[in-house]
Amino acid sequence: MSSYVLLANLRAGRCSNTAEVRLLRFWEARNVRKDGELMSLDMLLLDEQSTLIHGSINSSRVDTFRRRLSEGSVYSLSGFDVARANPKFRLSDSPVSIRFNDGTFFEPKTDSDKDIPTELFRFRSHEQLLALANTNRELPDIVGEVSSVRSTITDGLRGPQRVMVTLRLEGDVNVCVSMFDDRAVTFHTKFDEHVSEPRVILFTSINPKVVGGKLYLNVTSGTHFYFYCETAAGKEHYEK
Template sequence: MANSYTVLVDLRAGRCSNTAEVRLLRFWEAKNINKRGQLMSVEMLLVDEHSTLIQGSVSATIQLTFRGRLTEGSVYTLSGFNVTRSNPKFRLSDGPVSICFNEGTAFEKSATTTRIIPTEHFRFRPYEQILEFANTGKQLPDVMGELRAIRSTITDRLPGAQRVMLTLRLEGYARFSDIRFL
């Protein structure tokens, strides 16, 4: 019998004892520049099988418990965590909530999974929305570019979901870059 996992979109504020299966996309140290680079937390982006992206946070006081187990791109089972409202000043996902690890959080790497969990997650914003974010410090885009073309069907004979190819013009590059999404 297959394990039953909660999906990230169903999380509500409070303590969560359910288990989620997620992929760790990225993690990094958040440091306080006003206190000579003192570590505040380890921040991360997690995604589930429904492509729901959520921010995770491990406080500096317990980060050593989890630090050695963090591998970008790996799939984990996650349970016993707190769900809080997303901080509007430091919001890296569109979701209204974030995950906060605590002393009772179980975060174990999965050797295998039957779920198809994306290995990347992209957010596209219209130009007007990017202008609104300018100099606010609320959004931290990794790549800025102009969407030039979309092809809805790619026939490369690979099994699975239909493929879409986007052609992006990236700032600082002389030519266009093709990016494929599943």
């Protein structure tokens, strides 16, 4: 029987030990230069010590694991590969990442006695976002109060779809979150279906860019957006 391992103790190589993790989020990573060809299914995993780690399933194995994935569920994970984390577009502070292989065991664990947090975000201040802009070093999370929403979908304009959300961050600083094409449509649909216009929105995995001296926060394939009532962090910001 394999022994238990914490995510913070992982080292590069094949790991036969067992970890218990919560699947926070997952998404498809596609190659926009090859007509959106699927490259991998990426995810963020969290354990009871609040260690966050990036996991990845190669496109050839996606069909094997996709049906098992449920955001928020706890899993037993073993038989995976541990590799050095990519220094670009980092999604966690861990020096390593997890890669699924043909022998990886990843099954829901309904009787877990581990106290694993249900959410974890890597928020950055306006100053930190400016420092990260155009570096592609990491993809942080943000939460703020909605000042305005502009949408080419609402305006009925032809061509590429775009949604721009102006958020007021702590310190009373406004930033612009930009979404394009399918990400714009997904956000617009959720926003439009909401009973009342959300006052607070949380965005994950955004890519800060400075263009013409102005800070833009571009969504990525890994970006999830949550309205204030959907996360404890968003609700806390709303109630301030």
